[in-house]
Amino acid sequence: MSPTYPLVLDLDGRRAVVVGGGPVGARRTTGLLEAGAIVTVVAPALCEDLAVLVDDGRLTWLPREYAEGDLAGAWLVQAATADAEVNATVAADAERAGIWCVRADDARTSAAWTPATARVDDITVAVSASRDPRRARAVKDRIAVKLQTGELPLRRVRRKRTGHVALVGGGPGDPGLITTRGRRLLADADVVVVDRLAPRALLDELDPEVEVIEAGKGPQAHTLSQLEINDLLVERARAGQRVVRLKGGDPFVFGRGAEEALACAEAGIPCEVVPGVTSAVAVPAAAGIPVTHRGVTRQFTVISAHSAHPGEGPDWASLAAVEGTLVFLMGVSQLPLVVEGLRAHGRSPATPVAVIERGTLADQRTTTGTLETIVATATERGVRSPAVIIVGEVVTVAEELATVVRRP
Ligand SMILES: C[S@@+](CC[C@H](N)C(=O)[O-])C[C@H]1O[C@@H](n2cnc3c(N)ncnc32)[C@H](O)[C@@H]1O
Structure with missing residues (x-):
């Protein structure tokens, strides 16, 4: 058998006929409408999806059996009835009239096939596999995932000169923890x-x-500086570039992402914010510590321990009174102050504490103790930034989970 000849059709404003009113006919009709075709469906009865399209005025319905002459003026025909004889008649009429006909029931006798199709942005990939639609779909799915995750190149070489900024949350560090949207924008x-x-x-x-x-x-x-970053993003987008601002964790969690988004808005630059997996939740999780746990706590508070000036840190009296888990970011150098602040305002010295360095990365390390012991232990072990500090009873759950939680 000769190899097939792939083509991409422009059906915009061209007539297509679908014979058959069931789910297969509906799927084919939807694809044709998306391509801009003017669709006539011939079928005595319609499934719900097609009936909705008729009600919406999206197609012409001939509510009867197929008849000779129904293909007049068509560029493409889909024979999609449940009756092989009718499909064969439609295919034979199409062949005589020189119209391409896709038979849904029998690929071997079909003159044309609908390939398995993946569309990502302006890329269309169509896969056909020796008339085996299941195999074609499997290959198409694998390609679609690679396109969606940016593993296959999407960059346009001759792009239109409209700049754009994407503030992408990259997650806590493991490259597998970025979203597929973020990865695609990066690509x-x-x-x-x-x-x-x-x-x-x-x-x-x-x-x-x-x-x-x-x-x-x-x-x-x-x-x-932050101002220099804002200016850089705006300037590059104005020059027509697609700019990705790749950040750790989530751009809006102590990430100054909102300042960058506002700078873009003020400059009239289109800006997309892609959420990320925040270290505040993911780093404890990677160490087997759930920030909430049934029967232990139903709330957690995320706090920046960073203070630019002495005496400017968190309000310890309020924090010590807050129920549930406390998660401190940017807190390694402030650890003695964290402990002192919480203890001075009534938190028990026996409260469990964990410090997790470089969470989700190959050299992740957890140091545990209590409010009484953690400063000495962390000093002894040379704990360094970046790290997340977790204070609360959930820390003890990690011991139970230690055997089941596996790091990404
Ligand atoms: C400026 S904040 C940014 C937070 C980030 N936007 C997020 O949502 O995760 C930086 C702090 O996040 C924490 N952090 C980020 N990645 C980390 C990691 N892989 N392991 C431990 N801590 C991390 C540390 O507390 C670090 O000082």
């Missing part, structure tokens, strides 16, 4: 402005011509 970026705690392994996958700009943002080391 389409011209320039990536990246934070120190973003999942840096993803940078290795970028095309060589993608520019990577370090924004820094360590506890004491800011390569660029």
Whole structure:
């Protein structure tokens, strides 16, 4: 048998006929309508999906059996009845009239096939596999996932010059914990402005011509000031580039993402915010600590322990009184103050504490103790930033979960 000949059809404004009013006819009709075809459905009765399309005035319905002449003026026919004889008649009429006909019931006798199709942005991938639709679908699904996750290249070489900024939450560090949306935008970026705690392994996958700009943002080391970052994002988008601002965790959790989004809004630059998996929840989880647990606590509070000036830290009296788990970010250098603040306002010295460094990464490390012991233990073990500090009874759940929780 000769190999088939793939084509992409422009059906916009062209007539297509679907013979058959069941679910297969409905699926084919939907695809044709999406392609802009003017569709006539021939069938004595319609399934619900097709009936809705008729009610909405999206197609013409001939409420009867198929008859000779129904294909007049058509470019494409879908023979999708449950009756093989009718489908064969439709296919024979189409062949005589020189119209391509897809038979839904019998690929072997069909003149054309509807491939398994994946569409991501403006890319269409159609897969046909020796008239075996199940195999074609399986291959198409694998390709679709790779396109959606940005594993296959989506970058447009000759793109329209409309710039765009995406504030992408990269998750806590493991490259597998970014969202598929974030990964896709990264695969389409011209320039990536990246934070120190973003999942840096993803940078290795970028095309060589993608520019990577370090924004820094360590506890004491800011390569660029926030204003400089805002200006950079706006300036690059104005120049027509697709800018991804890749951040650790979620852009709106102590990530200054809202300031960047506002800067874009003020400059009239389109900006998309892609949420990320925040370290406040994911890092404890990676260490087997649930921030809430039935019978232990039903609430958790996330606090920045960072204070730019002495005496400017959290309100310890209120925090010590809050029920449930306390999750401190940016807290390693402040650990003695955290302990002192909570103990001074009534938290028991026996309260469990865990400090998790470099959560979800290969060298993740957990240090546990109590409000009484944690400062000495952390000092002894040389605990360093980045780390998440968890205070509360949930820390003890980790021991029970230790055998079942596996790190990504
Ligand atoms: C400026 S905040 C940014 C938080 C981020 N936007 C988020 O949602 O996770 C930085 C702090 O997040 C925490 N952090 C981020 N990634 C971490 C990781 N992989 N392991 C431990 N802590 C982490 C540390 O407390 C660090 O000091």
